[in-house]
Amino acid sequence: MFETLSDKLTGSLRKVRGRGRLTEDNVGQTLKEVKMALLEADVNFRVVKAFLRSVKARAVGEEVQGSLTPGQQFIKIVNEELTEMMGGANSGLTEPESAPLIAMLVGLQGAGKTSTVGKLARFCQTEGKRPYLIPADIYRPAAIKQLQVLAETLGVSCYASRTDQKPLEIVRNGLEAARLEEADAVFIDTAGRLHIDQELMEELSLIKTSVTPHEILFVADAMTGQEAVSVAKGFNDRLDISGVILTKMDGDARGGAALSIRAITQKPIKFIAVGEKLENLEAFHPERIASRILGMGDMLSLIEKVEDSFSEREALQVQKKLKSNEFTL
Structure with a gap:
């Protein structure tokens, strides 16, 4: 399932994984390759355009989170936008008030x-x-x-x-x-x-x-x-x-x-x-399919762990500031 698309996207994203900085130029070049991979996978052209627009706006304008490299941040954005394109979350069968x-x-x-x-x-x-x-x-x-x-x-x-x-x-x-x-x-x-x-x-x-x-x-x-x-x-x-x-x-x-x-x-x-x-x-499950398409389950898990640990550190710092009355808005 999605093997050809996965291979092409993985190859494109591997090039930005080690980037020290995300610029409009290197993001644009990567997104050109992503665009071709999606179109060759028979994704609707309008859907591809909207997806690329969202990824570019976030990748170039978004501040890189503390413990992530810019390349990891970019992969995270692509994963999130792919997930959103497919619906964001699982939607099961309706549960009516009365059966059946x-x-x-x-x-x-x-x-x-x-x-x-x-x-x-x-x-x-x-x-x-x-x-x-x-x-x-x-x-x-x-x-x-x-x-x-x-x-x-x-x-x-x-x-x-x-x-x-x-x-x-x-x-x-x-x-x-x-x-x-x-x-x-x-x-x-x-x-x-x-x-x-x-x-x-x-x-x-x-x-x-x-x-x-x-x-x-x-x-x-x-x-x-x-x-x-x-x-x-x-x-x-x-x-x-x-x-x-x-x-x-x-x-x-x-x-x-x-x-x-x-x-x-x-x-x-x-x-x-x-x-x-x-x-x-x-x-x-859109998030699982996105992970499968990107072929980077291990990388995405690592990014998630880094984010979680960073959030925990931030929370601890806030708690310390609150206790010592150093917290400022």
Whole structure:
């Protein structure tokens, strides 16, 4: 995951690690290389421009903290801005005031919606919750069968959809059955298309307005890069999605989708799928992904420790001044 991008960014940042001073010139040169690495990773151009602007403003204008070298300070800034670009912090599933949580999964055909429903069900099981699955893709009988098989594998309930039913009828009946079973979370697998079309959006909008789900999760194939970002924007404009799940993150994903989708839609990436098995779903933690992209976990840990120890020393000095009445504003 992100190997090519990581190699290029690590190489660029290694050049500033030993700098005694950060200037507009050496920061600018490094950021040119960072820019090329991000664009080659298929990150949206507008997102790249905003990221570089933020990093440069902080790197050139910010005072270097006491125990950090200028190079370490620069790496810290890049790490923080990467983390912020991807949402800042983990955003999990909504916790509704009363069960069940209703989550509707949307996206194009082939993105992995049906298998992701199964993975979400297993994720909920690990948290001690009772999931219920509703297959509402009547255009692909194989999708209905697939979800029923996944439910059987997990030992969870799944509504017995029929292809002669309307999607809204399936969802309403499924929700009624889920409530009777006192399910904690309901995951609805909706129909996809090869591309966004009016008929699909009207069908999804009808389900949304009729059942008012707590979550509308857009499922995207991370391998498609910027295409996933533009499709996410289309779904968000019509449905006001609540979050994103990126699939196939274990493949040769260049990183463009993960680094762009939050900035373009202003909606968080909630999960990533890193394999085909039901357990291969991970909560998305922007700070961990940023660290992985930079390939500098050890360096970032060292910077954190230095900052912590510096903060402790500062705190002790303040305490001493307070005790001796030397503290001045």
